[in-house]
Amino acid sequence: xxxxxxxxxxxxxxxxxxxxxxxxxxxxxxxxxxxxxxxxxxxxxxxxxxxxxxxxxxxxxxxxxxxxxxxxxxxxxxxxxxxxxxxxxxxxxxxxxxxxxxxxxxxxxxxxxxxxxxxxxxxxxxxxxxxxxxxxxxxxxxxxxxxxxxxxxxxxxxxxxxxxxxxxxxxxxxxxxxxxxxxxxxxxxxxxxxxxxxxxxxxxxxxxxxxxxxxxxxxxxxxxxxxxxxxxxxxxxxxxxxxxxxxxxxxxxxxxxxxxxxxxxxxxxxxxxxxxxxxxxxxxxxxxxxxxxxxxxxxxxxxxxxxxxxxxxxxxxxxxxxxxxxxxxxxxxxxxxxxxxxxxxxxxxxxxxxxxxxxxxxxx
Amino acid sequence: xxxxxxxxxxxxxxxxxxxxxxxxxxxxxxxxxxxxxxxxxxxxxxxxxxxxxxxxxxxxxxxxxxxxxxxxxxxxxxxxxxxxxxxxxxxxxxxxxxxxxxxxxxxxxxxxxxxxxxxxxxxxxxxxxxxxxxxxxxxxxxxxxxxxxxxxxxxxxxxxxxxxxxxxxxxxxxxxxxxxxxxxxxxxxxxxxxxxxxxxxxxxxxxxxxxxxxxxxxxxxxxxxxxxxxxxxxxxxxxxxxxxxxxxxxxxxxxxxxxxxxxxxxxxxxxxxxxxxxxxxxxxxxxxxxxxxxxxxxxxxxxxxxxxxxxxxxxxxxxxxxxxxxxxxxxxxxxxxxxxxxxxxxxxxxxxxxxxxxxxxx
Numbered sequence: 001x002x003x004x005x006x007x008x009x010x011x012x013x014x015x016x017x018x019x020x021x022x023x024x025x026x027x028x029x030x031x032x033x034x035x036x037x038x039x040x041x042x043x044x045x046x047x048x049x050x051x052x053x054x055x056x057x058x059x060x061x062x063x064x065x066x067x068x069x070x071x072x073x074x075x076x077x078x079x080x081x082x083x084x085x086x087x088x089x090x091x092x093x094x095x096x097x098x099x100x101x102x103x104x105x106x107x108x109x110x111x112x113x114x115x116x117x118x119x120x121x122x123x124x125x126x127x128x129x130x131x132x133x134x135x136x137x138x139x140x141x142x143x144x145x146x147x148x149x150x151x152x153x154x155x156x157x158x159x160x161x162x163x164x165x166x167x168x169x170x171x172x173x174x175x176x177x178x179x180x181x182x183x184x185x186x187x188x189x190x191x192x193x194x195x196x197x198x199x200x201x202x203x204x205x206x207x208x209x210x211x212x213x214x215x216x217x218x219x220x221x222x223x224x225x226x227x228x229x230x231x232x233x234x235x236x237x238x239x240x241x242x243x244x245x246x247x248x249x250x251x252x253x254x255x256x257x258x259x260x261x262x263x264x265x266x267x268x269x270x271x272x273x274x275x276x277x278x279x280x281x282x283x284x285x286x287x288x289x290x291x292x293x294x295x296x297x298x299x300x301x302x303x304x305x306x307x308x309x310x311x312x313x314x315x316x317x318x319x320x321x322x323x324x325x326x327x328x329x330x331x332x333x334x335x336x337x338x339x340x341x342x343x344x345x346x347x348x349x350x351x352x353x354x355x356x357x358x359x360x361x362x363x364x
Numbered sequence: 365x366x367x368x369x370x371x372x373x374x375x376x377x378x379x380x381x382x383x384x385x386x387x388x389x390x391x392x393x394x395x396x397x398x399x400x401x402x403x404x405x406x407x408x409x410x411x412x413x414x415x416x417x418x419x420x421x422x423x424x425x426x427x428x429x430x431x432x433x434x435x436x437x438x439x440x441x442x443x444x445x446x447x448x449x450x451x452x453x454x455x456x457x458x459x460x461x462x463x464x465x466x467x468x469x470x471x472x473x474x475x476x477x478x479x480x481x482x483x484x485x486x487x488x489x490x491x492x493x494x495x496x497x498x499x500x501x502x503x504x505x506x507x508x509x510x511x512x513x514x515x516x517x518x519x520x521x522x523x524x525x526x527x528x529x530x531x532x533x534x535x536x537x538x539x540x541x542x543x544x545x546x547x548x549x550x551x552x553x554x555x556x557x558x559x560x561x562x563x564x565x566x567x568x569x570x571x572x573x574x575x576x577x578x579x580x581x582x583x584x585x586x587x588x589x590x591x592x593x594x595x596x597x598x599x600x601x602x603x604x605x606x607x608x609x610x611x612x613x614x615x616x617x618x619x620x621x622x623x624x625x626x627x628x629x630x631x632x633x634x635x636x637x638x639x640x641x642x643x644x645x646x647x648x649x650x651x652x653x654x655x656x657x658x659x660x661x662x663x664x665x666x667x668x669x670x671x672x673x674x675x676x677x678x679x680x681x682x683x684x685x686x687x688x689x690x691x692x693x694x695x696x697x698x699x700x701x702x703x704x705x706x707x708x709x710x711x712x713x714x715x716x717x718x719x720x721x722x723x724x725x726x
Contacts, residue, residue, distance in 0.1 A: 082566070117558070
């Protein structure tokens with residue numbers, strides 16, 4: 001999928017809209033990021049990990065931060081979770097400014113970092129208890145809360161086993177609920193399903209949706225398209241430290257020149273059907289090839305009933321029907337001209353791992 | 365086969381060169397050993413304070429007394445400061461009290477000119493492994509010089525103390541140091557590498573709470589290991605602690621020492637994020653602090669510049685306090701200064717730790 005040869009005005013507008021910050025009103029807004037920039041100094045070079053990023057996150061949404069490896073997602077999360085100080089710009093988490101009130105912010109956020117921070121030598125219960133005490137959870141409710149969380153992830157029977165005996169999925173789920181032990185206002189999940197098998201990923205997703213249902217705003221970074229599509233209300237694309245676009249999944253799909261692809265099988269076709277379908281506003285094209293009708297349309301989900309009604313009107317039997325939405329990956333390729341899973345590596349200028357995450361083993 | 369070997373060689377060598385801190389410290393170590401160990405051990409003894417008392421009755425200054433004082437004052441090895449600092453006491457009791465309080469290392473009592481046949485009495489602080497020998501040989505030399513034929517009666521005020529008993533006290537302090545610097549510090553850095561510290565940072569827990577928690581757990585660990593080695597030391601060297609008060613005093617010293625060294629370790633370890641760098645650093649500190657603590661060899665045998673280090677060395681005060689209680693049965697009046705010094709060190713290390721602890725990843 002490549003950028004269209006000639007952009008229509010409508011697409012220009014959509015693009016313009018996406019490049020905006022995704023503004024929301026102050027009472028709706030839980031995170032407000034203003035011109036945030038972070039550069040890392042090295043002996044040989046200066047790397048800009050986050051480059052003048054501005055956007056808002058709405059209260060109660062699942063917000064996806066998408067981009068290839070080294071795009072600056074983790075750095076952005078680390079700034080918002082007060083682990084790093086921005087080079088310039090500012091951000092507000094709830095009502096607190098990140099450099100002025102880091103202590104306040106730490107009290108209202110839960111963080112599940114990319115690399116596990118569980119203590120492998122402690123049991124699941126002890127890990128939760130330790131964290132609960134650090135998060136200042138009331139001692140009277142803490143034991144119940146721990147059992148509740150353990151039950152939530154199905155680890156009740158392993159509560160008193162050391163974490164090092166757990167599978168990757170179990171650890172991940174434990175870490176996610178650990179970040180939630182104090183019922184934070186905002187939950188940051190940095191690559192929550194990285195390295196997990198499909199089964200565990202589904203469980204983690206369920207977990208995230210469950211937590212979101214408890215009025216928690218969730219900020220999720222990922223480079224898995226399906227994950228963002230499944231979970232996120234709004235998605236911000238980040239590449240090389242810059243915010244490329246920010247919008248809802250459905251609006252992002254609008255960006256695709258081809259729209260959705262609808263494929264309908266039939267025995268016998270009436271030409272009037274094709275002209276009726278072509279007459280529809282959202283349909284871009286409709287062609288017949290080998291007993292199949294291929295329709296490309298914007299917002300395929302909403303047009304499908306109308307198409308079915310047309311077939312119904314002319315009493316034509318449908319033998320098969322399929323609709324394929326362009327995936328987020330297609331959107332990303334369209335926006336950046338490169339593949340999401342390529343990571344920064346495909347880009348010569350970045351060399352290897354792209355923007356290095358601040359390496360906690362060797363801070364300077 | 366060769367290709368693989370070359371690849372491994374190159375990788376190792378790259379890593380070696382990539383860590384200049386470790387290279388410097390690995391090279392610095394033997395040099396420090398040479399300079400510090402070489403100087404701390406077996407340096408020539410000087411400035412041993414010795415009290416000289418003339419037994420009553422006497423008139424003016426008896427010749428034997430003058431001869432001894434003069435001779436001892438001028439004893440010195442070539443190119444060295446005088447071996448003895450002679451203090452003249454008029455009262456034998458006062459002199460002995462000074463010996464018990466550790467002010468002087470020996471008391472020489474010269475017989476009255478009226479009773480020439482009486483022996484020359486020498487009292488030495490036998491809790492020190494080296495100075496008694498120096499004093500005895502100095503006195504014998506002075507005796508030969510004076511041409512008198514009096515007998516010398518040597519009294520070791522703490523009985524015969526073996527070197528193992530002298531050294532054992534130092535090992536207790538070493539146990540505390542090892543437990544904190546090697547065990548505790550490495551564990552802290554491993555936590556940082558594992559990201560557990562990063563886990564702390566995103567919680568509202570305060571910097572001072574993190575430091576205090578780490579110091580508390582480290583102190584208990586260090587205290588327990590110091591206590592175990594103390595008991596083992598008693599069993600092996602056969603020392604008997606005289607009174608329950610002394611026993612508790614030992615525990616108090618162990619505890620304060622543990623706080624001090626643990627605080628120091630925490631403030632160091634929170635600066636380092638690399639196990640190798642930290643390990644070379646703590647080996648360096650172990651060397652310099654233990655060598656100058658007087659655990660091996662009395663501080664009096666060290667050159668002046670090394671003795672300056674002992675002034676800021678918490679282990680010196682710990683060793684001195686423990687030796688005073690365990691070997692000499694002395695009390696709070698003697699070890700008070702040591703305790704104050706240890707407390708000052710602990711507080712300073714804690715403040716340093718809290719002030720320099722990084723609350724963010726940078």
